Amino acid sequence: xxxxxxxxxxxxxxxxxxxxxxxxxxxxxxxxxxxxxxxxxxxxxxxxxxxxxxxxxxxxxxxxxxxxxxxxxxxxxxxxxxxxxxxxxxxxxxxxxxxxxxxxxxxxxxxxxxxxxxxxxxxxxxxxxxxxxxxxxxxxxxxxxxxxxxxxxxxxxxxxxxxxxxxxxx
Amino acid sequence: xxxxxxxxxxxxxxxxxxxxxxxxxxxxxxxxxxxxxxxxxxxxxxxxxxxxxxxxxxxxxxxxxxxxxxxxxxxxxxxxxxxxxxxxxxxxxxxxxxxxxxxxxxxxxxxxxxxxxxxxxxxxxxxxxxxxxxxxxxxxxxxxxxxxxxxxxxxxxxxxxxxxxxxxxxxxxxxxxxxxxxxxxx
Numbered sequence: 001x002x003x004x005x006x007x008x009x010x011x012x013x014x015x016x017x018x019x020x021x022x023x024x025x026x027x028x029x030x031x032x033x034x035x036x037x038x039x040x041x042x043x044x045x046x047x048x049x050x051x052x053x054x055x056x057x058x059x060x061x062x063x064x065x066x067x068x069x070x071x072x073x074x075x076x077x078x079x080x081x082x083x084x085x086x087x088x089x090x091x092x093x094x095x096x097x098x099x100x101x102x103x104x105x106x107x108x109x110x111x112x113x114x115x116x117x118x119x120x121x122x123x124x125x126x127x128x129x130x131x132x133x134x135x136x137x138x139x140x141x142x143x144x145x146x147x148x149x150x151x152x153x154x155x156x157x158x159x160x161x162x163x164x165x166x167x168x169x170x
Numbered sequence: 171x172x173x174x175x176x177x178x179x180x181x182x183x184x185x186x187x188x189x190x191x192x193x194x195x196x197x198x199x200x201x202x203x204x205x206x207x208x209x210x211x212x213x214x215x216x217x218x219x220x221x222x223x224x225x226x227x228x229x230x231x232x233x234x235x236x237x238x239x240x241x242x243x244x245x246x247x248x249x250x251x252x253x254x255x256x257x258x259x260x261x262x263x264x265x266x267x268x269x270x271x272x273x274x275x276x277x278x279x280x281x282x283x284x285x286x287x288x289x290x291x292x293x294x295x296x297x298x299x300x301x302x303x304x305x306x307x308x309x310x311x312x313x314x315x316x317x318x319x320x321x322x323x324x325x326x327x328x329x330x331x332x333x334x335x336x337x338x339x340x341x342x343x344x345x346x347x348x349x350x351x352x353x354x355x356x
Binding site for chain 2: 076079080081082083106109110113114115116158
């Protein structure tokens with residue numbers, strides 16, 4: 001991995017950790033990186049969950065306050081990864097970590113099956129391009145707005161919140 | 171004259187079948203209760219029977235585009251193949267091995283099917299079963315899967331049968347671990 005990507009990735013990971021700490025949830029980084037970037041510990045419930053951080057740089061669009069960011073996740077992990085795994089998709093914009101989309105793996109998998117969000121590349125990864133505006137985040141007609149900065153409740157419930165998908169097919 | 175839309179290769183690939191089901195839903199077809207024929211080369215999986223060739227053709231084009239596979243085609247249904255009524259597939263339970271056991275969870279299409287047909291079912295998100303030894307998983311038997319299926323779906327045994335029974339599938343190993351008896355509702 002290029003040096004720049006390593007630094008960006010760790011920087012995004014620390015930004016997500018800061019968000020958890022600010023909400024009084026403890027965090028840790030596994031000693032060996034096996035794909036779970038962060039372990040989140042809620043002492044009061046004796047609950048340990050995992051979060052995987054994906055970072056992207058914002059690409060500005062012509063319209064004001066509209067930008068795009070693209071993430072990629074392994075399709076196999078999306079389908080059969082741990083039930084409690086949560087993705088934290090973080091966007092670098094205006095020289096800071098500006099946007100956080102927090103979505104449970106199982107929920108993203110359901111959106112992939114039900115609405116075909118993202119697209120599969122030839123390396124077995126699903127790329128998810130998100131278009132951000134002030135009051136919405138979208139991919140293929142599906143709104144990710146309910147997952148914006150969704151650090152609470154933690155862990156996120158295994159349900160698709162209202163307002164995500166067009167009602168006909170959901 | 172009835173038609174089906176199928177792939178030239180026998181047995182539609184798993185992810186393509188997911189797209190097939192989703193695109194039926196997008197057209198407002200309730201795939202939990204359709205006129206259907208068995209999908210050639212598979213067990214307990216079905217194809218929707220189209221009455222109109224144009225509609226079948228439009229669907230075929232859409233799925234070709236979606237799956238980037240031009241092997242999809244419209245076929246005239248062989249009159250010797252009897253159509254039946256029922257769901258397009260059984261309830262699918264995906265299992266993944268984790269730590270000392272397995273986690274079982276419903277396939278997204280199966281969640282949709284249950285919500286649509288039995289909106290009051292009190293299903294759960296996943297079921298984790300811990301084993302003492304790896305061998306126990308290999309020898310997991312029907313009655314145990316029955317229990318897991320009932321807890322996971324929140325359905326009664328009869329309701330589960332109404333949805334075509336269930337299949338336990340390991341997506342990592344790409345194989346069916348267990349299949350309850352297929353049920354044909356005519």
